[in-house]
Amino acid sequence: MADPVVYIDEQRVNFRQAKISVFDYTLHCAIGLFESILAVDDRAIHLDEHLNRMEAGRKRLGLKFNYNRRRLSRILQTAVATHPGRVKKVKILLTYGHSPLWKGGRPKPKTIIIVDDHRLQFKKQKLMVSPMIISSANPMRGVKTVNFMTEWMSQHKAQEAGYDQGIIINQRGQVAETGSSNLFMGKKGKLYTPPLEAGGLPGIIRGEIIALAAANGLPCIEKKLKPKDLIAADEIFTTSSFKLVWPVVQLKVERVHKFQPGPLGRAFFDRLKTNFMTGEYKQEIDF
16 A cells, blocks of 8 residues: 655645644644545546535635635645555645744644545445434534534444444434434435435535436435434435445444345445546436
């Protein structure tokens, strides 16, 4: 496996020597933005959609970052092409810089790009209901910030209990997302997913699944779901840029419920993986 490729602003640095100032306010208060992007060969998948989401988050925060879309795209494409791997994961981090409470704490905001090896696989997973609860009224819920403690603790608590991810619910007891992905449920020939107003992130692959379902005549319904609604599913899967689609084979809602990987999740995974590996975009799916 190749070493990670790291750029800070426009300069490539050795990943073992990469550093930012201890006064960067991102370290103190988790003020910053990030995006996780899949890349194949020299192609960053859905780069425009990821940058659109980052820009929307930047505008909602109303803060200044070291962000120039054209420059960022150029550096990212260079970093992706430089890494010798075929399938890669990419992270963009925008730090805030200036720390007003500390003498000498005036670092400039940084743009960090990391490219590393990745593997696409249709991996079975086990979910439980997370003890972490979010408020769907929080305007930051739709922004991909580096303040990821709720999501990280959800995953950490799940793994302590022998599960892979926790299903995060909102103040009304409705499913929002997992700690790192959106959630879908297949039931009686229809697909269901929580609406974004429940508190989930507008996932790029979530949008792909909804579009592919529509193109193939599969009803996809955004519906407010509670954990108990998932018990009656024919299949459950989660989606994210790095995972694409992962099936759920075990779900703990009061007691343990078991599932088999279903045809919808498998078909979506195969379609997306083929599209991304070939650089073509085909919508036809044989469910």
